[in-house]
Amino acid sequence: MANTRRNLLAAAALAVPAAAAPKNPKSKKSHFKDGRPTDGKAPLYSPAVTCNGFVFVSGTGKIDGGTIQEQTKYVLDSIEANLKHVGSSMAKAVKCNVYLSDIKNYGPMNETFRGRFGDNPPARTTVAVAAIPFGCLVEIEVIAEA
Amino acid sequence: MQTPVFSPSAPAPGGFYSQAVRAGDLLFLSGQLPLDLHGRIVPGGIVEQTNQVLTNLQHVLHAAGADITHLVQVTVYVAGMEHWPAVNGAYQTFLAAVPVPPARAVVPVSDLHHGALIEIQAIAMIIG
Numbered sequence: 001m002a003n004t005r006r007n008l009l010a011a012a013a014l015a016v017p018a019a020a021a022p023k024n025p026k027s028k029k030s031h032f033k034d035g036r037p038t039d040g041k042a043p044l045y046s047p048a049v050t051c052n053g054f055v056f057v058s059g060t061g062k063i064d065g066g067t068i069q070e071q072t073k074y075v076l077d078s079i080e081a082n083l084k085h086v087g088s089s090m091a092k093a094v095k096c097n098v099y100l101s102d103i104k105n106y107g108p109m110n111e112t113f114r115g116r117f118g119d120n121p122p123a124r125t126t127v128a129v130a131a132i133p134f135g136c137l138v139e140i141e142v143i144a145e146a
Numbered sequence: 147m148q149t150p151v152f153s154p155s156a157p158a159p160g161g162f163y164s165q166a167v168r169a170g171d172l173l174f175l176s177g178q179l180p181l182d183l184h185g186r187i188v189p190g191g192i193v194e195q196t197n198q199v200l201t202n203l204q205h206v207l208h209a210a211g212a213d214i215t216h217l218v219q220v221t222v223y224v225a226g227m228e229h230w231p232a233v234n235g236a237y238q239t240f241l242a243a244v245p246v247p248p249a250r251a252v253v254p255v256s257d258l259h260h261g262a263l264i265e266i267q268a269i270a271m272i273i274g
Contacts, residue, residue, distance in 0.1 A: 053170065054169070054172075091148075092148060093148075094148050094167040094168075094169040094172075094174045095167065095174035095269075096163065097267075102257075103256075103257035103258070103259060106161075106259055110161045110162060113161070113162055114161075114162040115162065116162075117162070120148060120149075120150045120164065120167070121150075121162050121163050121164055122148070122163060122164065122167050122174070123163060123164050123165070123166050123167045123174040123175055123176040123267075124159075124161065124162075124163030124164075124176050124177070125176055125177030125221070125223075125265065125267040126161070126177065126259060127177070127223045127253075127255045127257075127258060127265060128255055128256050128257035128258065129255050129256060130255070130256045143174065145147075145148060145169050145170075
Protein backbone atom coordinates (compact mmCIF):
# COMPACT_ATOMS: atom_id res chain seq x y z
CA MET A 1 0.00 0.00 0.00
CA ALA A 2 2.80 2.38 0.89
CA ASN A 3 4.51 1.79 -2.43
CA THR A 4 1.33 2.30 -4.37
CA ARG A 5 0.65 5.53 -2.62
CA ARG A 6 4.19 6.72 -3.17
CA ASN A 7 4.01 5.95 -6.85
CA LEU A 8 0.82 7.87 -7.25
CA LEU A 9 2.16 10.82 -5.36
CA ALA A 10 5.40 10.79 -7.30
CA ALA A 11 3.53 10.73 -10.59
CA ALA A 12 2.41 14.31 -10.28
CA ALA A 13 5.85 15.64 -9.47
CA LEU A 14 7.36 13.73 -12.36
CA ALA A 15 4.56 14.77 -14.71
CA VAL A 16 4.71 11.37 -16.37
CA PRO A 17 3.11 11.59 -19.81
CA ALA A 18 0.07 9.40 -20.13
CA ALA A 19 -3.01 9.09 -22.26
CA ALA A 20 -5.77 10.83 -20.37
CA ALA A 21 -8.39 10.05 -23.00
CA PRO A 22 -10.64 7.05 -22.34
CA LYS A 23 -10.01 3.94 -24.37
CA ASN A 24 -13.70 3.70 -25.08
CA PRO A 25 -14.72 7.01 -26.68
CA LYS A 26 -18.32 6.40 -25.62
CA SER A 27 -17.34 6.28 -21.96
CA LYS A 28 -18.02 9.43 -20.02
CA LYS A 29 -15.44 8.50 -17.42
CA SER A 30 -11.68 8.44 -17.84
CA HIS A 31 -9.02 7.52 -15.37
CA PHE A 32 -5.70 9.31 -15.27
CA LYS A 33 -3.18 6.47 -15.36
CA ASP A 34 0.33 7.36 -14.40
CA GLY A 35 1.75 4.58 -16.55
CA ARG A 36 4.22 3.49 -13.92
CA PRO A 37 4.91 -0.16 -13.22
CA THR A 38 3.06 -1.50 -10.22
CA ASP A 39 3.66 -4.44 -7.97
CA GLY A 40 1.28 -6.50 -10.08
CA LYS A 41 -1.72 -5.82 -7.90
CA ALA A 42 -4.74 -3.90 -9.07
CA PRO A 43 -4.33 -0.17 -8.40
CA LEU A 44 -6.06 1.13 -5.27
CA TYR A 45 -7.27 4.33 -6.85
CA SER A 46 -6.57 6.83 -9.61
CA PRO A 47 -4.81 10.15 -8.94
CA ALA A 48 -7.65 11.78 -10.85
CA VAL A 49 -10.82 10.72 -12.61
CA THR A 50 -12.67 12.77 -15.22
CA CYS A 51 -16.43 12.26 -15.45
CA ASN A 52 -19.20 14.32 -17.04
CA GLY A 53 -17.16 17.49 -17.30
CA PHE A 54 -15.66 17.28 -13.84
CA VAL A 55 -12.25 16.17 -12.59
CA PHE A 56 -12.11 14.40 -9.23
CA VAL A 57 -8.62 14.53 -7.74
CA SER A 58 -7.85 11.99 -5.05
CA GLY A 59 -6.86 13.05 -1.57
CA THR A 60 -3.19 13.95 -1.74
CA GLY A 61 -0.63 14.00 1.04
CA LYS A 62 3.13 14.30 1.51
CA ILE A 63 4.34 11.12 3.11
CA ASP A 64 7.92 12.10 3.88
CA GLY A 65 7.23 14.75 6.47
CA GLY A 66 7.96 18.46 6.58
CA THR A 67 6.29 21.45 8.16
CA ILE A 68 2.62 22.14 7.59
CA GLN A 69 3.60 24.86 5.11
CA GLU A 70 5.92 22.51 3.25
CA GLN A 71 3.34 19.75 3.16
CA THR A 72 0.58 22.11 2.03
CA LYS A 73 2.75 23.50 -0.77
CA TYR A 74 3.73 20.03 -1.93
CA VAL A 75 0.15 18.82 -1.90
CA LEU A 76 -1.13 21.83 -3.85
CA ASP A 77 1.73 21.54 -6.34
CA SER A 78 0.84 17.89 -6.83
CA ILE A 79 -2.86 18.64 -7.28
CA GLU A 80 -2.02 21.43 -9.73
CA ALA A 81 0.13 19.03 -11.78
CA ASN A 82 -2.65 16.44 -11.81
CA LEU A 83 -5.24 19.00 -12.90
CA LYS A 84 -3.00 20.33 -15.67
CA HIS A 85 -2.30 16.79 -16.76
CA VAL A 86 -5.95 16.27 -17.64
CA GLY A 87 -6.38 19.71 -19.16
CA SER A 88 -7.88 21.44 -16.15
CA SER A 89 -6.33 24.00 -13.80
CA MET A 90 -6.39 25.36 -10.27
CA ALA A 91 -8.60 28.23 -11.48
CA LYS A 92 -11.20 25.65 -12.56
CA ALA A 93 -11.46 24.07 -9.10
CA VAL A 94 -14.97 24.20 -7.67
CA LYS A 95 -14.70 22.26 -4.40
CA CYS A 96 -11.83 21.56 -2.07
CA ASN A 97 -11.75 19.41 1.06
CA VAL A 98 -8.90 19.95 3.51
CA TYR A 99 -8.19 17.34 6.19
CA LEU A 100 -5.83 18.35 8.99
CA SER A 101 -4.30 16.04 11.57
CA ASP A 102 -4.44 18.95 14.04
CA ILE A 103 -6.82 21.90 13.90
CA LYS A 104 -3.95 24.10 15.19
CA ASN A 105 -2.52 23.97 11.68
CA TYR A 106 -5.56 25.76 10.24
CA GLY A 107 -3.84 29.17 10.19
CA PRO A 108 -0.47 28.03 8.81
CA MET A 109 -2.24 25.91 6.18
CA ASN A 110 -4.24 28.97 5.10
CA GLU A 111 -1.03 31.00 4.67
CA THR A 112 0.21 28.57 2.05
CA PHE A 113 -3.23 27.87 0.60
CA ARG A 114 -4.11 31.53 -0.07
CA GLY A 115 -3.83 32.57 -3.68
CA ARG A 116 -3.15 29.13 -5.10
CA PHE A 117 -6.54 28.87 -6.82
CA GLY A 118 -6.75 32.28 -8.51
CA ASP A 119 -9.05 35.18 -7.73
CA ASN A 120 -12.22 33.10 -7.40
CA PRO A 121 -11.28 30.28 -5.04
CA PRO A 122 -13.31 27.08 -4.85
CA ALA A 123 -15.82 26.26 -2.15
CA ARG A 124 -13.94 24.63 0.70
CA THR A 125 -14.43 22.49 3.78
CA THR A 126 -11.75 22.04 6.44
CA VAL A 127 -11.87 19.50 9.23
CA ALA A 128 -9.40 17.92 11.62
CA VAL A 129 -9.50 14.14 11.61
CA ALA A 130 -8.30 11.49 14.01
CA ALA A 131 -5.41 10.51 11.73
CA ILE A 132 -4.19 10.77 8.16
CA PRO A 133 -2.35 7.80 6.57
CA PHE A 134 1.45 7.90 6.76
CA GLY A 135 1.41 10.56 9.45
CA CYS A 136 0.61 13.38 7.05
CA LEU A 137 -0.26 16.74 8.61
CA VAL A 138 -2.63 17.61 5.76
CA GLU A 139 -4.51 15.85 2.99
CA ILE A 140 -6.40 17.74 0.30
CA GLU A 141 -8.88 16.59 -2.35
CA VAL A 142 -10.31 18.71 -5.16
CA ILE A 143 -13.16 18.67 -7.65
CA ALA A 144 -12.62 20.84 -10.72
CA GLU A 145 -14.24 21.46 -14.05
CA ALA A 146 -12.49 19.51 -16.78
CA MET B 147 -17.26 28.32 -16.01
CA GLN B 148 -17.21 28.58 -12.23
CA THR B 149 -19.20 31.31 -10.57
CA PRO B 150 -18.65 32.22 -6.91
CA VAL B 151 -21.74 32.65 -4.78
CA PHE B 152 -21.97 34.99 -1.81
CA SER B 153 -24.77 35.53 0.68
CA PRO B 154 -24.46 38.48 3.08
CA SER B 155 -26.85 36.59 5.36
CA ALA B 156 -24.33 33.78 5.96
CA PRO B 157 -20.94 34.15 7.69
CA ALA B 158 -18.23 35.49 5.39
CA PRO B 159 -15.57 32.92 4.48
CA GLY B 160 -12.96 32.63 7.22
CA GLY B 161 -10.19 31.66 4.81
CA PHE B 162 -9.36 31.64 1.15
CA TYR B 163 -12.53 30.08 -0.20
CA SER B 164 -15.96 30.94 -1.54
CA GLN B 165 -19.20 30.21 0.32
CA ALA B 166 -20.20 28.25 -2.77
CA VAL B 167 -19.15 27.82 -6.37
CA ARG B 168 -21.55 27.08 -9.19
CA ALA B 169 -20.29 24.95 -12.05
CA GLY B 170 -22.90 24.19 -14.67
CA ASP B 171 -25.97 22.75 -12.99
CA LEU B 172 -24.10 21.90 -9.82
CA LEU B 173 -23.59 24.06 -6.78
CA PHE B 174 -20.74 23.16 -4.42
CA LEU B 175 -21.27 24.59 -0.95
CA SER B 176 -18.37 25.05 1.43
CA GLY B 177 -18.58 23.57 4.86
CA GLN B 178 -20.65 25.83 7.09
CA LEU B 179 -19.98 26.18 10.79
CA PRO B 180 -22.56 27.16 13.44
CA LEU B 181 -21.46 30.78 13.32
CA ASP B 182 -23.53 33.95 13.41
CA LEU B 183 -22.71 36.96 11.24
CA HIS B 184 -20.19 38.11 13.85
CA GLY B 185 -18.26 34.87 13.55
CA ARG B 186 -19.38 33.58 16.95
CA ILE B 187 -20.58 30.07 17.71
CA VAL B 188 -24.29 30.28 18.44
CA PRO B 189 -25.30 29.63 22.06
CA GLY B 190 -26.85 26.33 23.02
CA GLY B 191 -25.87 22.80 22.16
CA ILE B 192 -25.69 20.48 19.21
CA VAL B 193 -29.31 21.07 18.15
CA GLU B 194 -28.88 24.85 18.04
CA GLN B 195 -25.58 24.45 16.22
CA THR B 196 -27.13 22.08 13.66
CA ASN B 197 -29.97 24.52 12.99
CA GLN B 198 -27.52 27.40 12.56
CA VAL B 199 -25.38 25.43 10.11
CA LEU B 200 -28.43 24.46 8.05
CA THR B 201 -29.72 28.03 8.14
CA ASN B 202 -26.35 29.28 6.89
CA LEU B 203 -26.41 26.73 4.08
CA GLN B 204 -29.96 27.77 3.22
CA HIS B 205 -28.86 31.40 2.88
CA VAL B 206 -26.10 30.38 0.49
CA LEU B 207 -28.54 28.22 -1.49
CA HIS B 208 -30.94 31.16 -1.75
CA ALA B 209 -28.12 33.41 -2.98
CA ALA B 210 -27.64 30.95 -5.83
CA GLY B 211 -31.35 30.86 -6.63
CA ALA B 212 -31.76 27.44 -5.04
CA ASP B 213 -33.18 26.01 -1.83
CA ILE B 214 -32.92 22.90 0.31
CA THR B 215 -35.03 20.88 -2.13
CA HIS B 216 -32.11 21.08 -4.58
CA LEU B 217 -29.64 19.35 -2.27
CA VAL B 218 -28.31 16.09 -3.67
CA GLN B 219 -25.42 15.19 -1.37
CA VAL B 220 -24.64 16.31 2.15
CA THR B 221 -21.60 15.56 4.29
CA VAL B 222 -21.95 16.15 8.02
CA TYR B 223 -18.82 16.33 10.19
CA VAL B 224 -19.45 15.98 13.90
CA ALA B 225 -17.05 16.31 16.82
CA GLY B 226 -18.06 12.96 18.28
CA MET B 227 -20.47 10.28 17.08
CA GLU B 228 -22.52 10.69 20.26
CA HIS B 229 -24.07 13.73 18.57
CA TRP B 230 -25.58 11.60 15.77
CA PRO B 231 -29.14 11.19 17.19
CA ALA B 232 -29.56 14.89 17.95
CA VAL B 233 -28.07 15.91 14.61
CA ASN B 234 -30.25 13.46 12.72
CA GLY B 235 -33.37 14.72 14.48
CA ALA B 236 -32.67 18.40 13.87
CA TYR B 237 -31.68 17.65 10.29
CA GLN B 238 -34.86 15.71 9.63
CA THR B 239 -36.97 18.51 11.05
CA PHE B 240 -35.17 21.15 9.00
CA LEU B 241 -35.55 19.13 5.80
CA ALA B 242 -39.11 17.99 6.54
CA ALA B 243 -40.47 19.63 3.39
CA VAL B 244 -37.86 18.07 1.13
CA PRO B 245 -39.50 15.28 -0.90
CA VAL B 246 -36.29 13.35 -1.51
CA PRO B 247 -33.79 13.29 1.35
CA PRO B 248 -30.34 14.05 -0.06
CA ALA B 249 -27.65 11.39 -0.02
CA ARG B 250 -25.75 11.87 3.22
CA ALA B 251 -22.68 10.87 5.15
CA VAL B 252 -21.98 11.62 8.81
CA VAL B 253 -18.29 11.62 9.72
CA PRO B 254 -16.93 11.95 13.25
CA VAL B 255 -13.82 14.12 13.40
CA SER B 256 -11.38 15.04 16.13
CA ASP B 257 -11.76 18.81 15.86
CA LEU B 258 -13.57 21.52 13.95
CA HIS B 259 -12.54 25.15 13.65
CA HIS B 260 -13.56 27.47 16.51
CA GLY B 261 -14.40 24.39 18.58
CA ALA B 262 -17.65 23.85 16.69
CA LEU B 263 -19.54 20.59 17.25
CA ILE B 264 -20.73 20.32 13.64
CA GLU B 265 -19.83 21.36 10.10
CA ILE B 266 -21.85 20.55 6.99
CA GLN B 267 -20.90 20.73 3.32
CA ALA B 268 -23.23 20.03 0.44
CA ILE B 269 -23.71 19.69 -3.29
CA ALA B 270 -26.92 20.90 -4.90
CA MET B 271 -28.27 20.57 -8.40
CA ILE B 272 -29.89 23.61 -9.95
CA ILE B 273 -32.29 22.80 -12.75
CA GLY B 274 -32.80 25.51 -15.36
